[in-house]
Amino acid sequence: MLIYLDNAATTAVDPRVAAKMMRCLSEDGVYGNAASISHAYGAAARIKIEEARAQVAGVVGCDVDEIVWTSGATEADNLAVFGVAQYYQGNGRHLVTSRTEHKAILDPCRELERRGWSVTYLSPDDRGLLTPQSVAAAIRPDTVLVSIMHVNNEIGVIQDIEAIAAACNAHGKPLHVDAAQSVGKVRLDLRSAGIALASLSAHKAHGPKGVGALAINKRHAAGRHPVQLQPLLYGGGQERGLRSGTLPTHQIVGMGAAFELAEAERAGDSARIAGLRDRLWEALSGAGAALRNGDPAICVPHILNVSFEDVEGESLLAGVRDRIAVSTGSACTSATEEPSYVLRALGRGERLAESSLRFSMGRFTSTSDIDLAAEVVTQALRRLRRIAC
């Protein structure tokens, strides 16, 4: 049996979530187009969608009319970056972000650079953390957006997002937060934190793939007005004109249910999963020459990223992949492979970055899963180190 320890990539849909989604797909379900205002089918879909909107808004601390549905966090990130950049390009053409952001932020920033924008990429310290002071120092008069992720998807460190938001707000600049990994692990409250925009994903929190949201704080402290966005999609005017397209009712219902469950079970899940993570680390560190990546004290419970010395990365993965599903520190980009840019940004050498494994636990990970994973990895390490020169 293959043990799934890649919950930072995606999670299994919780059966309770799937049941609610299925009811929207059955023949007598809520399959109407929520934009159809002329009949009851559309109204029924609208009711479900607004219920889900309230569930999501409640989890991230904003109002229901501040949630814009998207196809996922990648689209939400793109909408935030391009939407703000295009709307405010008359005010300036500079953004601030970090080197350890998800590609859904870095690639749009690279595209803006190709269009003549300038972007400041902040370097985290060797624990993966940024300081509010470094963010403030990077802000310029022509900065139109700062984008910093809440929880890093590779190493799990949690940025001090409230302090970073305060630094941005003190300079009158909006902060966008990629919060794809946050829900169910660490509380994020847009209003109290003063965050202008936040990207959300359903499938990282035991919800379905293909749905996410951009939360837009109407009352963030950086300006007198909510941040304005230029839409990426046109054609129907859904979501107050910010994201045209027929809303996928079953997906949205799934996201609402998943978020509500994630928040309700956050405390219990976090404590249990942190215990599993610590148990795994204790076993792996016992194998020797194992280095934990990211600050172990300021991280979410579900991610453990470890670099292993004295083994070659591809062989390590090949040695465990038949028994456990994990991610590696070698990221494939098109035809070539390159070491994880996140681990490289933390100062890990190329070889250590390549010989890293990310273990990410979820709601359905058991103690026996962890014990077996530890055994598989330590056996592979012993064998590869024995035959290495």
Place this chain on the structure above:
Amino acid sequence: MNDDRVPYSELTQRYFQQAPNAGTLNGRGVGTATVGSREGGTKVRFSVQVVDDHITAARFLAFGCPHVIAIASWLTEQCSGKRAHAALPEDVQSLRRRFDVPVEKLGRILVVEDAWIAAIRAAVTKSKEVLS
């Protein structure tokens, strides 16, 4: 993070997982050579025993990808009883095809080849020292 890797052939998987002849040799007529570096991602060591101009035993150690480990292991199995030529039993391109190695990894097989040839040469020299 992404582990969408090229799958390995059955032959590569077998020799990578079982790695027969992993280890080192000592004694008369044994030549050893190490080529490559861990920093470069591939390092291979062969120790080969030559008696009467024939290979009697070979062992390997390798820091590298599964293809490198598999090919190094396979070579040590193939050579027993063969004449001690300073060459691979088949050329690098044939080895690449046999183990279904992606073309971008050709440089890693060349490291294996260099280590093999250097070890054979060292073993031949050692075997002649024994005779003299």
